Amino acid sequence: MSNTNVQVTNLALEKRKRVSYGMTLLIVGVLMYLFFGLNTQAGVQTTFGLNVAGTQAIVIPDLIVPAQTTIYLMVAIIVFAGAYQLARGVKSTGLLIGIIAFTFVTAFLTWAAQDKSFNLTGMLSSSLVRATPIALAALCGVISERAAVINIGVEGIMLMSAQIAVVTASITQNLYIGLIAAILVGGLVAAFHAFLVIRFKVDQVVSGVAINIIGAGLTSFLSAKYLQSDTLNNSGTFPIISIPILSEIPVLGPTLFANNIIVYLMLVLVVLMHITLFYTPWGLRTRAVGEHPKAADTLGVNVYLMRYVNVIIGGMIAGLGGAYFTIGSVGRFDELMTSGKGFIGLAATIFGKWTPIGAFASSLIFGFADSLQVKLQILRVPIPSEFLLMAPYIVTMIILTGVVGRAIPPAADGQPYEK
Amino acid sequence: MANVLELQGITKRFPGVLANDKIDIALREGKILALLGENGAGKSTLMNILYGLYKPDEGKIFVRGKEVEINGPNDAIELGIGMVHQHFMLIPVMTVVENVMLGVESIKNGLFLDREKVAKRIHEISEQYGLEVDPHAYIQDLPVGIQQRVEIIKVLYRSADILILDEPTAVLTPQEVEGLFKIINTLIKAGKSIIFITHKLKEVIAIADDISVLRLGRMVGSIEPSNATPQKLATMMVGRDVSLVVQKKVAEPKEAVLKVENLFVRDERQNMTVRGVSFEVRKGEVLGVAGVQGNGQTELVYALTGLLPVDGGTIELEGKMLHNATPRQILESGVAHIPEDRQRHGLILNFPIHDNMVLCTYYKEPFAHGVSLQEKPIFSNAEELIKQYDVRTPNIYVNVGTLSGGNQQKVIVAREFSRPIDLLIASQPTRGLDVGSIEYIHLQIIKKRDEGTGVLVVSSELDEILALSDRIAVMYKGQIMDVLDAKQATKEDLGLLMAGIHPEKTSKKK
Ligand SMILES: Nc1ncnc2c1ncn2[C@@H]1O[C@H](COP(=O)(O)OP(=O)(O)OP(=O)(O)O)[C@@H](O)[C@H]1O
Ligand SMILES: [Mg+2]
Numbered sequence: 001m002s003n004t005n006v007q008v009t010n011l012a013l014e015k016r017k018r019v020s021y022g023m024t025l026l027i028v029g030v031l032m033y034l035f036f037g038l039n040t041q042a043g044v045q046t047t048f049g050l051n052v053a054g055t056q057a058i059v060i061p062d063l064i065v066p067a068q069t070t071i072y073l074m075v076a077i078i079v080f081a082g083a084y085q086l087a088r089g090v091k092s093t094g095l096l097i098g099i100i101a102f103t104f105v106t107a108f109l110t111w112a113a114q115d116k117s118f119n120l121t122g123m124l125s126s127s128l129v130r131a132t133p134i135a136l137a138a139l140c141g142v143i144s145e146r147a148a149v150i151n152i153g154v155e156g157i158m159l160m161s162a163q164i165a166v167v168t169a170s171i172t173q174n175l176y177i178g179l180i181a182a183i184l185v186g187g188l189v190a191a192f193h194a195f196l197v198i199r200f201k202v203d204q205v206v207s208g209v210a211i212n213i214i215g216a217g218l219t220s221f222l223s224a225k226y227l228q229s230d231t232l233n234n235s236g237t238f239p240i241i242s243i244p245i246l247s248e249i250p251v252l253g254p255t256l257f258a259n260n261i262i263v264y265l266m267l268v269l270v271v272l273m274h275i276t277l278f279y280t281p282w283g284l285r286t287r288a289v290g291e292h293p294k295a296a297d298t299l300g301v302n303v304y305l306m307r308y309v310n311v312i313i314g315g316m317i318a319g320l321g322g323a324y325f326t327i328g329s330v331g332r333f334d335e336l337m338t339s340g341k342g343f344i345g346l347a348a349t350i351f352g353k354w355t356p357i358g359a360f361a362s363s364l365i366f367g368f369a370d371s372l373q374v375k376l377q378i379l380r381v382p383i384p385s386e387f388l389l390m391a392p393y394i395v396t397m398i399i400l401t402g403v404v405g406r407a408i409p410p411a412a413d414g415q416p417y418e419k
Numbered sequence: 420m421a422n423v424l425e426l427q428g429i430t431k432r433f434p435g436v437l438a439n440d441k442i443d444i445a446l447r448e449g450k451i452l453a454l455l456g457e458n459g460a461g462k463s464t465l466m467n468i469l470y471g472l473y474k475p476d477e478g479k480i481f482v483r484g485k486e487v488e489i490n491g492p493n494d495a496i497e498l499g500i501g502m503v504h505q506h507f508m509l510i511p512v513m514t515v516v517e518n519v520m521l522g523v524e525s526i527k528n529g530l531f532l533d534r535e536k537v538a539k540r541i542h543e544i545s546e547q548y549g550l551e552v553d554p555h556a557y558i559q560d561l562p563v564g565i566q567q568r569v570e571i572i573k574v575l576y577r578s579a580d581i582l583i584l585d586e587p588t589a590v591l592t593p594q595e596v597e598g599l600f601k602i603i604n605t606l607i608k609a610g611k612s613i614i615f616i617t618h619k620l621k622e623v624i625a626i627a628d629d630i631s632v633l634r635l636g637r638m639v640g641s642i643e644p645s646n647a648t649p650q651k652l653a654t655m656m657v658g659r660d661v662s663l664v665v666q667k668k669v670a671e672p673k674e675a676v677l678k679v680e681n682l683f684v685r686d687e688r689q690n691m692t693v694r695g696v697s698f699e700v701r702k703g704e705v706l707g708v709a710g711v712q713g714n715g716q717t718e719l720v721y722a723l724t725g726l727l728p729v730d731g732g733t734i735e736l737e738g739k740m741l742h743n744a745t746p747r748q749i750l751e752s753g754v755a756h757i758p759e760d761r762q763r764h765g766l767i768l769n770f771p772i773h774d775n776m777v778l779c780t781y782y783k784e785p786f787a788h789g790v791s792l793q794e795k796p797i798f799s800n801a802e803e804l805i806k807q808y809d810v811r812t813p814n815i816y817v818n819v820g821t822l823s824g825g826n827q828q829k830v831i832v833a834r835e836f837s838r839p840i841d842l843l844i845a846s847q848p849t850r851g852l853d854v855g856s857i858e859y860i861h862l863q864i865i866k867k868r869d870e871g872t873g874v875l876v877v878s879s880e881l882d883e884i885l886a887l888s889d890r891i892a893v894m895y896k897g898q899i900m901d902v903l904d905a906k907q908a909t910k911e912d913l914g915l916l917m918a919g920i921h922p923e924k925t926s927k928k929k
Contacts, residue, residue, distance in 0.1 A: 279531045281524035288510055288521050295508035298472065299522035299573075300493035411512070419472075 018089040021096055025082030028100055033075045036111035040068045046110045049119035050251055056242055057121075057253040067114040074107040112381045123368075123375055125255040131360075131367025132266050132328070133158065133338070136321030137345020138352060138359035139269055140314040144190075145354060146277060147310035148290040148412040152208035153193055154318045155342030156215025161186045161322025163219045166333045167227070169235035169326075178235060178327050179261075179320070186319020187312045189215075194311040198304055201416040212342075220335045227333055237331045238262065262328040265320060273356040286310055290410035293417040303417050318342070344392060353407045369395040421484070423448045423612045424469075424500075424581055429478035431464055433821070435813030438464040439475070440636040446581065451603065451613045453623045453644075455656055456633035457853040458825020459811050462616050463505055465633075466583050470502045471495040482581075496523075501579030503570040505586045505616075505824075505851075511559035515552055515569050516541065519576050537576075544575050548605045562713065564595035571602065582606065582613045588622060589851040592712050592879055600626060618853050620649035632656055657855035665861045668869065670889040672704035676841050676873035677723075682732035682742075684715070684722040691730065692718045694897035700842065700873040705864070707888030707905070708877040711917050715897035716877045717759060720846045723875075724756045725749045726764065737841060750779050753841035757831055757848045759877070761824075765831040768820030772812060773801035775819045776834050800837070808833040809859070825856040832860060836867065843867050846877045861887060881910055895919045 048063040081090075081099050090096060109118060137154045144151040161182035169178025193211060196202040227233040238260040247257040256267075277283035288296040289306040297303050321342075326333050344366050351365075352358025369392040377385050424446040431439040438461040446452045456462050467473045469480065471489040480487055482498050489495050495502070509518050520537045527533040538554035545551050550568045558566060567587060574582055584603075588596045603613060603626065617623060623630060624644050631641045632655045639655055653661040677700040684693035693715040700706045710716055721727035723734060725746035734742040736752050744752075758764035766775050777786050777797055785796040801815040810829045812822055819830055828848070835843070845864060849857040864887060868874050876887050884891055891908050893900045893916035900916045915922045 275531075281526065281532060284517060284521060284524060284532060287513070291512060292508070292510045295510055295518075296521065298470070298492050298502070298504065298508045300491060300496060301522050 018085060021090075021093065022082050022086035025078055025085055025096065025100065028104060029075050029078040029082060032071065032078065032104060032107045036107045037068065037071045037075055040071055040111055040114055042068050044068065044114045046070065046113045046115070047117035048109075048113070049117050050121050052119065052122045052125065052254045055254040055258055056247050057250050058248055060250045062117070063120070065110065067110050070110045071107045074103040074110075078103040112376055112379055116379060118375070118379065121251050121254055123371055124251070125258075126371040126374070127364060127368040128255055129259065129263060129329075129367070130370045131363040132263050133321040133324045133341045134345045134348055134366050135266050135270065135360050135363035136317055136324065137342045138348035138363050139266075139273055139356060140190075140318040140321070141346050141349030142314075142352070142354055142356055142359050143273060143277075143286070143317070144311045144314040145349065145413050146290045146410055147286050147307045148293065148410055148415060148417075149194065149197060149307055149311045150204040150208065150414045151190065151193055151311060151314060151318075152205060152343075152346060153189065153211030153215070154321075154345060155338055155340065156212035157186050157189045157315055157318040158322035158325065158338045158342050159215040159219045159336070160189060161319035162325040162337060163222065163227075163322075163333045165323040166235045166326035166331070167232050170232050175235060175238055175327050179323050182323035182327075183316045183319040186322060187316040190315020190318070191308070191312050193315070194308050197416065198307050198311075201418075204414050216336060219333070223333055223335050230332075233332045235327050235331050238328055260328055262320060262324045269317060269320075270356050270360045277356065287410070289417075290412055293412055297417075297419070307417075321345070340393070350407055350409070354409060366392050366395060421448050422446060422481075423483055424614075425481040426465070426469065427479045427481070429465060429468060429480075430476045431461070431468060431473060432476055433464075435817070437636050439468070441478070442633070442636075442638050444631050444638070446612050446614055447629065448612055449607060449610055450628035451607065451615055451626055453627035453630045454614055454616045454633065455618075455620075455623060455630060455652060457635075457656055457855055458851075459823030460633040460656075460853075461636040462633055463585055463823075466502060466585055466614065466616070469495065470500060470583065496577050496579070499578065499580045500583070501574030501577055501581070502583040503567065503574060503585060503587055505589075507563075507566055507570055509558045509566055509569060512557065514555050514557055515561075515572075516554045518558060518569060519554075519573050523577060540576065541572055544572050548575065548609070549602055550575075563590050564592065564598065567591065567595075567599070568602075580611050582611055583616075584613060585616045586618070586851060587615070588617055588619060593881070594711070596622070618851065618857075620652045620854065623647070623652065624649070634658055653854040656853060661854050661858050663854065663858070665858075665865060665886045667865045670704045670868065672701040672889065673871070675699040675701050676737055677875070678733075678735040679723075680733045680735070682719070682722060682734065683730040684718045684727055685730050686718050686727070692897050693722065695732070696894075696897070696899050697732075698892055698899060698902065700875050702841070702873050703868060703871045704889040705868050705874040705876055705887050707884040707891045708875065708894055709881060709884045709891055709913055709917060710879065710894035712879045714894045714917075716879075716894055717846070719894070720756075720759065720844055720875075720877055723749075723844055724754065724758075753839065755835035755838070755840040755843045757828075757835060757843070757845040759846035759850070761827055761831055762820075766819045766827060769818055771816050772805065772810070772819055772822075772830060773797050773815045775830055776801045776804055776815075776837070778834065780838060804833040804837055805830075808836075824851045825853055828852055828860070829856065832863060836863060840867075840872055843872050843874045844877075845874065847879065848876065849878075849880075849883060881913060884913075885910070893917055 044067045046065055046067045050062050051057065051059050078099060085096065137158065140151060140154050164185045165178040165182035168181040169175050189211060193207050196207045197204045240258055240260055243257040247253040277287065285296065285301050285306055288301060289303050293303045325337050345363065348359050348362040348366060351362040373388040373391040376388050422445045426442060426444050429439050429442045442465060454462050464473065468475045471491045471494050480489060487498060516534050516537045519541060525533040525536045541554040550572055552565055552568050552572065558569065587599060591599060606613065615627065624647050627644050629641060630644060630647060632639045634656060649663060653663060679699065680697050682693055682696045683691060686692045696719060708716055718727055722729050725744055729742040732742065733740060736754065739752055741749055741752060762768060777800060780786055781792065786793055798815065805812060805815060808829050810833065811826050819827055848864065849860055852860065864874060864876065876884065878884050885905065888905045890902055891905050891913065892902045893913060895917060896919065900919065900921065903912065912922050
């Protein structure tokens with residue numbers, strides 16, 4: 001008797017979950033119909049550009065679709081998926097979220113660009129570029145927190161590195177020296193943070209906030225005082241390096257294989273960190289120190305050393321991210337130019353579940369939201385630009401409130417280790 | 420026979436505590452040395468010194484006749500010393516392979532972890548010593564008994580031949596203990612030497628070759644197992660005569676205080692682990708819940724104390740419905756809880772003793788006026804309780820985490836008993852405690868019963884259940900197999916019920 005009871009309650013729980021997901025899909029579908037479908041005239045077309053001028057990619061025809069039909073098609077897909085979910089239930093919630101994201105974004109873009117042309121490839125390529133500093137900040141978060149040290153000072157570190165990069169590059173007339181200076185400063189500030197929180201057990205958040213405040217204050221002061229003329233604040237930027245052959249692939253070429261050195265370094269770092277963390281002794285020890293430092297200690301792993309080194313490496317990666325803002329993109333320093341990208345990076349760390357690849361993927365979402373916002377302003381979509389500017393931050397908040405399930409941090413994250 | 424290991428005059432001081440005072444011990448090659456002592460006697464401290472985690476203030480260590488200096492676990496490992504710690508040192512989110520190789524990783528292609536090679540080595544060790552385990556399983560998915568095997572494999576993987584086992588049996592079920600003893604026998608046959616710490620006196624006599632006893636940081640003496648009886652050992656440890664059986668009057672049960680009807684509870688992983696349990700606890704009686712660990716007892720207690728939501732059924736305390744009440748509502752209705760995991764649910768380890776003593780009452784007079792805590796009553800409350808319950812501590816201001824296991828338990832008991840209660844729920848109340856403390860806590864529980872409190876004791880130790888209970892409920896796979904009258908219950912019947920078999924003729928429905 002009790003066994004049937006168990007099944008009944010199990011079923012009830014599953015049903016609740018199934019219904020709530022199904023309803024979500026249906027509601028999003030209805031909203032898409034109301035906002036996008038009804039606001040599009042029949043017969044109007046939307047052009048999705050697939051070529052970017054000035055790249056080596058082979059030119060392919062643009063994608064031209066009937067706007068209203070496309071939107072209705074998207075609505076049909078999501079409604080069908082919702083109905084199927086209500087009736088049967090789909091195992092993978094990832095698939096459901098993927099369907100929501102895909103249909104919504106497609107319908108939205110079709111609506112926003114109706115009667116106009118929207119360059120999709122350009123959009124993807126700028127997403128990656130805009131994701132770069134976010135991803136670098138996120139990688140800093142991943143490697144530090146895997147060793148159980150929270151470093152919310154990335155924002156400050158990036159500001160300082162951005163400034164030092166442009167100044168050294170301007171003085172030496174050599175961008176690479178600027179890049180190295182940025183990395184060194186990042187490592188140095190992180191070493192200071194590590195020293196405070198590991199040696200003196202200062203609260204990690206307090207130390208991180210202090211670094212952010214110092215970073216913002218110091219760079220703004222120096223900028224106002226010394227960087228208003230061009231002599232110290234005009235470095236030029238890294239050139240785009242097109243990789244032969246690969247950069248000729250349509251869509252992918254301009255997106256992935258025609259970027260500057262910082263973007264490439266970021267991509268290499270993602271792979272490198274993934275391999276290091278999960279396939280090398282160093283990574284195993286790092287993760288052990290972040291999960292259960294005492295256990296690592298009893299096996300002769302030097303907990304403090306592991307933490308120092310990882311935090312410093314993290315700082316150097318954040319320094320590279322800082323360099324992106326100046327010598328990697330505009331060639332000059334402006335006050336508070338990182339505009340919260342470091343914090344968004346920290347969100348990406350969490351959203352990416354403390355894995356390099358996850359962190360990178362989440363950074364891409366933020367980068368996409370960011371570049372979408374710019375493109376939409378150009379398209380003059382009837383949404384106030386202030387709201388568009390908020391897009392990346394809103395995405396951050398929605399994601400952090402846990403749409404995609406609970407992420408479990410390293411068990412010892414943020415805690416000092418006492419022998 | 421030669422001594423593989425000798426400690427001479429080891430002294431270790433912590434602020435306010437002399438944990439080890441000129442201790443000498445010797446371990447003979449290929450033998451088992453049992454180390455006994457009250458909670459806080461300094462056993463773990465001594466072993467941690469041997470393993471290089473603490474530095475001794477004085478004293479010498481000889482390994483195979485040579486004086487050595489051990490500055491860290493690496494030195495100890497190099498000398499062939501391995502330790503299984505009292506609290507396991509495993510990383511739950513990693514696999515067995517990863518836990519085993521951490522610190523001495525196998526490498527392939529010059530750079531990468533060679534998991535397969537380690538897995539193979541683990542297989543070999545498993546086979547050689549009878550330590551079966553799946554190398555690629557995650558620690559968090561393994562039961563405690565298997566986790567302990569992993570700890571032993573970790574030690575053997577580093578080719579230790581001197582093994583320190585710090586209270587390896589405290590968290591094991593009787594079956595698992597038997598398995599462990601078999602493993603220990605194979606280890607000895609393979610030429611290893613073992614230091615074995617435990618509070619279970621019968622185990623000691625069964626397995627040890629030599630017995631050394633510590634008290635208050637000092638060595639009180641050694642005894643041959645052939646001359647030892649549990650009673651003798653208990654007296655040596657505690658320094659006075661200890662009664663190993665609980666003295667109690669016949670219970671005088673009155674009306675029911677707790678009524679549980681058709682209760683269903685899911686564990687944290689959403690598995691239904693309590694499946695339709697009904698019982699009642701009456702005032703002035705002890706209801707014991709027996710069963711092999713992991714048959715729903717933990718979740719039953721969590722549900723009763725509000726730590727897990729109830730999935731179905733009712734919990735009624737003196738007419739009040741308490742299923743899905745918050746822990747505070749439950750506490751305030753007069754329920755006391757001695758939790759199974761004292762470090763997780765019973766104490767805040769980084770808080771001083773005095774604050775831990777008022778965790779249930781800090782917001783009430785006299786400990787608080789409005790929003791401000793009142794130091795004076797909090798301090799005097801703690802002073803009084805540590806005296807009354809004989810908590811061994813330098814003072815009330817030290818963090819509870821620095822106390823030995825037994826004294827941590829006494830802090831919980833003191834706190835829970837210091838307020839008026841109608842129902843006491845005690846889960847594994849004497850796990851890891853020495854005989855003196857066990858006697859003490861058992862007496863306190865019986866005293867509460869005689870005052871008319873209803874008591875629910877959950878324990879996987881049959882001896883404990885039989886010593887305390889007036890009635891015994893046996894749990895198996897989330898259900899109550901039967902409720903027996905303690906006077907008529909035999910160990911054999913209980914054992915069968917715990918295995919899910921009904922011994923029809925002897926069972927007495929209640
Ligand atoms: N890190 C520490 N700091 C301060 N005091 C400590 C520390 N570790 C242990 N002590 C104290 O040293 C004494 C010996 O503790 P130890 O843990 O060695 O006891 P034990 O014999 O292992 O007891 P149990 O059987 O409860 O495990 C206790 O009084 C304890 O409070
Ligand atoms: Mg101990």
